[in-house]
Amino acid sequence: MAVGLTHYLILASVLFCLGLYGALSRRNAIIILMCVELMLNAANLLLVAFSKGFFDYLLIGQAVVIFSLVVAAAEVSVGLAIVIALYRLRKSIDIKDINILKW
Amino acid sequence: MGSDLAFWVLAVTAVSGALMVVTMRSLFRAALGMILCFLSIAGLFITLTAEYLGMAQIFVYIGAIAILIIMATMLTRQVEHSNLPSPYKFPAIIGALAFLGVSIWVLLNTQWFLEKLPPIIQDITPVSTSTIGLILFGQEGLILAVEIAALLLVAAIIGAISVAKEK
Numbered sequence: 001m002a003v004g005l006t007h008y009l010i011l012a013s014v015l016f017c018l019g020l021y022g023a024l025s026r027r028n029a030i031i032i033l034m035c036v037e038l039m040l041n042a043a044n045l046l047l048v049a050f051s052k053g054f055f056d057y058l059l060i061g062q063a064v065v066i067f068s069l070v071v072a073a074a075e076v077s078v079g080l081a082i083v084i085a086l087y088r089l090r091k092s093i094d095i096k097d098i099n100i101l102k103w
Numbered sequence: 104m105g106s107d108l109a110f111w112v113l114a115v116t117a118v119s120g121a122l123m124v125v126t127m128r129s130l131f132r133a134a135l136g137m138i139l140c141f142l143s144i145a146g147l148f149i150t151l152t153a154e155y156l157g158m159a160q161i162f163v164y165i166g167a168i169a170i171l172i173i174m175a176t177m178l179t180r181q182v183e184h185s186n187l188p189s190p191y192k193f194p195a196i197i198g199a200l201a202f203l204g205v206s207i208w209v210l211l212n213t214q215w216f217l218e219k220l221p222p223i224i225q226d227i228t229p230v231s232t233s234t235i236g237l238i239l240f241g242q243e244g245l246i247l248a249v250e251i252a253a254l255l256l257v258a259a260i261i262g263a264i265s266v267a268k269e270k
Contacts, residue, residue, distance in 0.1 A: 003110045008151070009210045011114050015121050015140070017203040022125035024195035030175055034124050034137050037168060041144050044160075052151045053215070062153050063238040063245060069163045070252040074259030076168050080175045081263035087179045088269075 008049035016042035029083045029093045033076060040072045109150050117143040130176045138169045155232045 019038030026032055044065045051061025087093050089100075116139060123136025141164040148157040239245050 002104070003107045005215065006210065007110065007114075008147070010207055011117070011147075013203060013206040013210065014118060015144075016206070017199045018118070018121040018125055020202060021195050021199035022121075024198060025192045026125070028130065030130060030172060030179070031124070031133055034133060034172060037137065037164070037172075038121055038124060038140065041141065041164070044156075045144055045147060048148055048151050048153050048156060052153070059234050060238060062156055063235050065153075065156055066159065066235070066239070067245075067248060067252055069159060070256060073163055073167060074255050076171060077259050077263045078266065080171055081267035083175055084178060084267045093179050 005049055005053040008045065008053075012042045012046040012049065015039075015045070027094050027096055029086070029095055029098070030080075032095070033079045033083070036079075037072060037076065040068065040075075044068050106150050109146070113143040113146045113150065116140075117147065131173070134169060134173050134176060137172070138165055141165050141169065155235060 016039050019035040019042065022035035022038070023032050026035070047061045047065050047068070051059060051065075083093055086098055090097050092098075120136045120138075120140030120143060124133045124140065127133040127136060141160065145157040145160040145164075148154075148160055237244065239249055
């Protein structure tokens with residue numbers, strides 16, 4: 001069976017669900033950031049696959065992926081800065097210990 | 104066919120890298136699994152004739168994001184045995200599997216309107232980077248979005264510095 005658009009879509013959803021499972025089931029803040037990156041990557045794969053499968057000559061999906069890369073870089077830099085600040089405050093990056101905003 | 108084989112190898116590598124991220128106890132090994140996953144996704148971009156994005160993926164994700172995450176791992180000194188599962192492990196499995204089932208069902212049952220075209224791998228047309236450049240910077244292009252992205256990056260840099268600064 002030749003590899004087609006459907007294979008890429010299913011692979012992207014498998015990667016997204018692995019990232020979702022990791023983000024929900026881990027307590028380490030850095031692991032949660034990694035899983036968010038995995039989910040963003042799955043979305044990028046979906047965009048590129050659709051860009052190839054639908055409008056091969058337009059490539060608008062690939063242009064959108066570049067913006068997605070920019071947003072991912074910004075997100076991870078701010079997220080890691082928050083993790084470092086929390087570690088300085090609480091000496092832990094376990095999200096169970098991060099309840100400062102809890103009333 | 105070569106590109107089919109490339110897809111299967113890269114897909115298995117990507118999924119095993121993602122599995123390493125969600126199962127490894129050591130944070131450092133999880134970061135290495137993440138790098139494996141990102142590399143194979145860059146390879147998958149190349150099989151989709153998106154060579155420029157493959158390179159950008161390697162530069163941004165592996166060169167910047169993965170290194171940043173590894174450095175944060177080192178700075179927080181909880182490298183070994185800090186990756187404990189939360190008490191919500193079982194609901195997380197249920198939720199992720201339910202989402203996977205629903206999304207695969209939707210993907211398989213939707214009639215994509217260009218389904219009659221030949222399989223996407225087979226017609227290999229070289230993607231020109233200049234086309235992406237024209238979309239981003241040309242007339243009627245996305246130039247406003249490019250400038251907003253630049254502003255977002257500056258805001259993220261300033262925000263990261265001010266958050267992580269020693270008070």
